[in-house]
Amino acid sequence: MIRTFDEILNKVKCGVRKKIAVAVAQDEPVLEAVRDAKNMGLADAVLVGDKEKIQEIANALGINLDDFEVIDEKDNSKAAMKAVELVSTKKADMLMKGLIDTATFLRAVLDKEKGLRTGRVLSHVAVFEVPALQRILLVTDAAMNIAPDLNTKKQILENAVKVAHAIGIEVPKVAPVCAVEVVNPDMQPTLDAAALSKMNDRGQIKGCIVDGPLAIDNALSEEAAKHKGIKSPVAGQADIILVPNIETGNVMYKTLTYTANAKNGGILVGAAAPVILTSRADSNESKLYSIALACLVACL
Numbered sequence: 027m028i029r030t031f032d033e034i035l036n037k038v039k040c041g042v043r044k045k046i047a048v049a050v051a052q053d054e055p056v057l058e059a060v061r062d063a064k065n066m067g068l069a070d071a072v073l074v075g076d077k078e079k080i081q082e083i084a085n086a087l088g089i090n091l092d093d094f095e096v097i098d099e100k101d102n103s104k105a106a107m108k109a110v111e112l113v114s115t116k117k118a119d120m121l122m123k124g125l126i127d128t129a130t131f132l133r134a135v136l137d138k139e140k141g142l143r144t145g146r147v148l149s150h151v152a153v154f155e156v157p158a159l160q161r162i163l164l165v166t167d168a169a170m171n172i173a174p175d176l177n178t179k180k181q182i183l184e185n186a187v188k189v190a191h192a193i194g195i196e197v198p199k200v201a202p203v204c205a206v207e208v209v210n211p212d213m214q215p216t217l218d219a220a221a222l223s224k225m226n227d228r229g230q231i232k233g234c235i236v237d238g239p240l241a242i243d244n245a246l247s248e249e250a251a252k253h254k255g256i257k258s259p260v261a262g263q264a265d266i267i268l269v270p271n272i273e274t275g276n277v278m279y280k281t282l283t284y285t286a287n288a289k290n291g292g293i294l295v296g297a298a299a300p301v302i303l304t305s306r307a308d309s310n311e312s313k314l315y316s317i318a319l320a321c322l323v324a325c326l
């Protein structure tokens with residue numbers, strides 16, 4: 027069983043160094059992460075952003091910019107578009123969000139002409155190493171889909187299963203979480219959770235075990251499930267938490283990061299290339315883990 031990001035980093039051995047296009051690269055943790063990814067042989071990077079600021083930060087960190095291509099673009103929207111274009115024209119293999127808000131970054135990713143749309147649902151998959159848990163935990167979707175319907179949730183779930191498989195979780199257990207563990211016709215997420223579970227039973231969703239609705243306590247804790255008398259193949263053992271909406275996902279992401287001492291990484295799946303997407307406030311370590319996840323998915 028995969029328990030740590032160190033194990034995930036050790037798995038990234040597909041041989042070919044990837045190239046990352048970083049949108050708005052003038053940020054300390056971003057530059058530290060791309061430096062470390064380069065030193066570890068994972069990836070090279072093209073840095074798009076304010077060249078003077080990038081140089082200033084690189085000097086302070088002792089990073090030699092000769093090791094990186096730098097494209098000067100001071101406007102954040104244009105820098106994001108330029109980085110996306112590098113990926114869509116195959117000059118880079120993957121895209122990375124730098125010091126730019128998620129909405130502006132995603133506008134470039136979704137640009138109809140130059141963006142990275144594929145026709146599939148794009149969704150965010152966050153991966154956590156939580157000290158209180160004995161396993162790696164995936165949470166989806168904390169950043170992209172605002173209020174997904176059943177069909178979108180199915181595809182979000184499938185994107186997360188793909189990442190779980192890449193990490194080495196062979197048959198991930200998926201908990202579509204809600205506020206209650208029973209189907210309540212007045213609570214749409216419970217209806218969707220039940221439908222996703224039945225779709226999994228009938229082979230419409232493959233490569234995983236889905237069971238819900240579950241609440242977050244009995245998805246994560248066997249004791250809580252036992253105490254509430256819930257019998258489920260997923261209860262207490264969930265590898266993937268499928269949240270009902272972006273608010274739940276984003277709050278869970280930041281709560282785990284800031285109060286549970288969790289390590290995290292995150293990527294967007296379903297685009298024409300892997301997209302490294304963390305919070306601006308996440309650490310350099312978190313951004314490095316996200317690069318590793320993107321490399322793993324790119325090797326599929």
Ligand SMILES: CCCC(=O)OP(=O)(O)O
Binds near residue numbers: 150279
């Ligand atoms: C995956 C989290 C996305 C997010 O909330 O980013 P920001 O904190 O930079 O807005």
